[in-house]
Amino acid sequence: MSPTSSNQSPKLIRSTKVLVVGLVAVIVVLGLALIMLTVGQSAPPTQTERVDALADSNEECVVCHRRTTPGIVEQYGHSSMAAAEVKCRDCHEVKSDYPGAVEHEGTYVLGSPTPAMCEKCHTAEVAQFNQSRHSLPAYVAMAGSKDLSPDLLAKYQAIPEGSFAPDKMRNALFAIEGPDVTRFACESCHNVGKPHEDGSIGECQKCHLRHEFSLEQARKPETCNACHIGPDHPQWEIYQESPHGIAYATGGHTWHWEADPGTLKVTDFPAPTCAICHMSGFGASGTTHDVGDRLTWYLFAPISERRPGWQDNQTRMQNVCRECHNNEFIETFYNEADKLTEAINAWVKESDDIVAPLKEKGLMTQEPFDEPIDFTYFELWHHWGRTAKFGAWMQGADYVQWHGAYEILSDLAELREMVKAKLHDAEAGE
Ligand code: HEC
Ligand code: HEC
Ligand code: HEC
Ligand code: HEC
Ligand code: HEC
Ligand code: HEC
Ligand code: HEC
Ligand code: HEC
Incomplete structure (x- = not known):
C-alpha cells in the first residue's frame, strides 16, 4: 500500500495542477462569455418588446391554450394587461346563467367578451x-x-x-x-x-385588436382606416395627403407610440394622428373615448348643423392644435373651414331645390335607389359634399377639389338635365 501511496502523491499534485489550470481556463472562458452577453444586451429593448408574462404560468387556461391556440397565449403574454396580472378568466369567465355563456372545461366562458x-x-x-x-x-x-x-x-x-x-x-x-x-x-x-x-x-x-391590446396599434391611423375610408368618408386618404399624414409616413417610426396615456406631448408626437386630434390626452385636453367630444359640426349630414355644446367641443379640439400652431393660425383656419362648410351646405340646398318640382308632382318613384336620379341626388351630398367638408377640415386639398367641389358641380348639372327630361316626359304624357 505504502509504495503505491508514496507514488501517488506526485501524481496527485500533477492532477491538481491540471485541475487548477483547467478551472482558470473555464473561468476565463465564462468571464469572456459573460462580458459578451452583457455587451450584447446593452442595447435597450425597443418599446414594443415585452417579456412574456405568461412564460412560467401554470394556470390551466394558459397551459391548455398554449397547445390549442398558441397565437392567443403568445400575444396576450406580451400585453401590459398580462404583466399587470389580468387573467384570461377576468375577461372570459362568467356565471352559468350569464347571457351567452358557454360551458367550458368545468366553468362557463364568453367566446367574445363584451x-x-x-x-x-x-x-x-x-x-x-x-x-x-x-x-x-x-x-x-x-x-x-x-x-x-x-x-x-x-x-x-x-x-x-x-x-x-x-x-x-x-x-x-x-x-x-x-x-x-x-x-x-x-x-x-x-x-x-x-x-x-x-x-x-x-x-x-x-380598435384594440386582441390579444395584445397594444397602445401603439390602437393609436396608429391604420386602425381607424378599417372604417374611415372610401368615397363617402375618406378620412384616411385625406390624412395621407395632409402635412400631418406626411409627417407620420416619413417620421412616424421614431414617435413614442407606447407613451403613457394622458401625458402625450409634442416630443412624443411631433405631428398629430387621427387619435391625437380626436381621442388622446394632448395639451390641455384629456383622453376621451367619446370621439364627438371635439367636433363643432355634424359634417356627415347632407346639410351640416352645429352640434349641441359646440363651443366647448371647439375649445377641446383647438387645445390640441395649440400645442403646435399659434392662436391666430387656428382662428383663421376655423373661420375659413366654417365658410367652406356653409358653401357646401348651399350647393346641397340647391340640389334639393332642383329636385323639388319632381317631388311635388310625384314624378319620383316611392322606392329609394330604383332609378338613376336617386343615385345622383344621393351621391351629390353623401359622397362629394361630405368629402369636400372632410378634406377642408383635415387638410386634403385634392379631396376638397377633384373628389369634392368638382363632382358636386358635375352632379348639379346632371340633376338639372334629369329633372328637365322627367318634367318634359310628364308634360308629353309619357
Ligand atoms: C384542457 C384544455 C383546455 C382548458 C383547460 C381550457 N380550454 Fe379553452 N378551449 C380549449 C379548446 C380545445 C377550445 C376550442 C374549442 C373549439 O374549437 O370548439 C377552447 C375554446 C375556448 C374559447 C372559445 C370559446 C368559443 O365558444 O368561442 C375560449 C374563450 C376559451 N377556450 C377560454 C378558456 C378559458 C378562459 C379557460 C380557463 C378557465 C380555458 N379556456 C381552459 C381547450 C381548453
Ligand atoms: C380585471 C381587470 C381588467 C379587465 C377585465 C380588463 N382590463 Fe384592460 N387593463 C387592466 C389593467 C390593470 C391595465 C393596466 C396595465 C398597465 O398600464 O400596466 C389595463 C390596460 C388596458 C389597456 C392599455 C394597454 C397599455 O399598454 O397601456 C387597454 C387598451 C385595455 N386595458 C383594454 C381592455 C379591454 C378592451 C378590456 C375588455 C375586453 C379590458 N381591458 C379588460 C385591467 C383590466
Ligand atoms: C382583456 C380581455 C381579454 C383577456 C385577458 C383575454 N381575452 Fe380572449 N378574447 C377577448 C376578446 C375581446 C375576444 C373576442 C374577440 C372577437 O370576438 O373578435 C376574445 C376571444 C378569445 C378566443 C376566441 C377566439 C377565436 O378566434 O375563436 C379565445 C380562444 C380566447 N379569447 C382565449 C383567451 C385566453 C386563453 C386568454 C388568456 C391567455 C385570453 N383569451 C385572455 C378578450 C380577452
Ligand atoms: C369598426 C369601424 C370603425 C373604426 C375602427 C373606427 N371608427 Fe370612427 N366611426 C365609425 C362609424 C360607423 C361612425 C359613424 C357613427 C354614426 O355617426 O352613426 C364613426 C364615427 C366617428 C367619428 C364622428 C363621431 C361623431 O360624433 O359624429 C369620429 C371623430 C371617429 N369615428 C373617429 C375615429 C378614430 C379616431 C378612429 C381610430 C382611432 C376610429 N374612428 C375608428 C366606425 C369606426
Ligand atoms: C367601411 C366601413 C363602413 C361601411 C361598409 C358602411 N359604413 Fe356607414 N359609416 C361609416 C363611417 C366611418 C361613418 C362616419 C362618417 C362620419 O361621421 O363622418 C358612417 C356613417 C354612416 C351614416 C351617417 C351617420 C348617421 O348616424 O346617420 C349612416 C346612416 C350609415 N353610415 C349607414 C350605413 C349603411 C346602411 C351601410 C351599408 C349599406 C354602411 N353605412 C356601410 C363606415 C361604414
Ligand atoms: C375608435 C377606436 C377605439 C375604440 C372603439 C376603443 N378604444 Fe380604447 N383606446 C383607443 C385609443 C386610440 C387609445 C389610446 C389613447 C391615447 O392615445 O392615450 C385607447 C386607450 C384605451 C385604454 C388605456 C387608457 C388609459 O388612459 O390608460 C383603455 C383602458 C381602453 N382604451 C379601453 C377601451 C374599452 C374598454 C373600449 C370599449 C368600450 C375601447 N377602449 C374602445 C381607441 C379605441
Ligand atoms: C389635425 C387634427 C386632425 C387629424 C389628424 C384628423 N382629424 Fe378628423 N377632424 C378634425 C377636425 C378639426 C374635424 C372637424 C371638426 C368640427 O366639426 O369642428 C374633423 C372631422 C372628422 C370627422 C367628421 C365627423 C362628422 O361630423 O361627420 C371624422 C369621422 C374624423 N374627423 C375622423 C378622422 C380620422 C379617421 C382621422 C385619421 C385618418 C382623422 N380624423 C384625422 C381634426 C383631425
Ligand atoms: C403635434 C403637432 C401638431 C398638431 C397637434 C397639429 N398640427 Fe397642424 N401641422 C403640424 C405640422 C408639423 C405641420 C406641417 C408644417 C409645415 O408645413 O411645415 C402642420 C400643418 C398644418 C396646416 C397646413 C396645411 C397646409 O396644407 O399647408 C394646417 C391647416 C394645420 N396644420 C391645421 C391644424 C389643425 C386645425 C390642428 C388641430 C385640429 C392641427 N393642425 C394640429 C403639426 C401639428
Missing part, C-alpha cells in the same frame, strides 16, 4: 364610449331603432349627440342589399356599436 367585462376595470372608457356615436348611434345608423329594447332605446335617446340622424336613406340600402351582403359590408364597420345580449354595447376589439 364591454361589460372591460367595464369591471375600465369604467371611464366604457362610459365615454357609450356617450359617443361609435356606440348605439353607429348601429342605429345601419339597422334603425325599431328592434331596440325599451331599455336600449332609452339609452340611445339619452346620448346628447346620438339621435341626430337626418339621412334615413342608407337604412334603405341595408334592407335592399340584405343580410348575405351586409354581413360583409355595413356590419363590419357599424357593429362597432352593436348591442349585446347582456345589455352592454359595442366592440372594443374593433
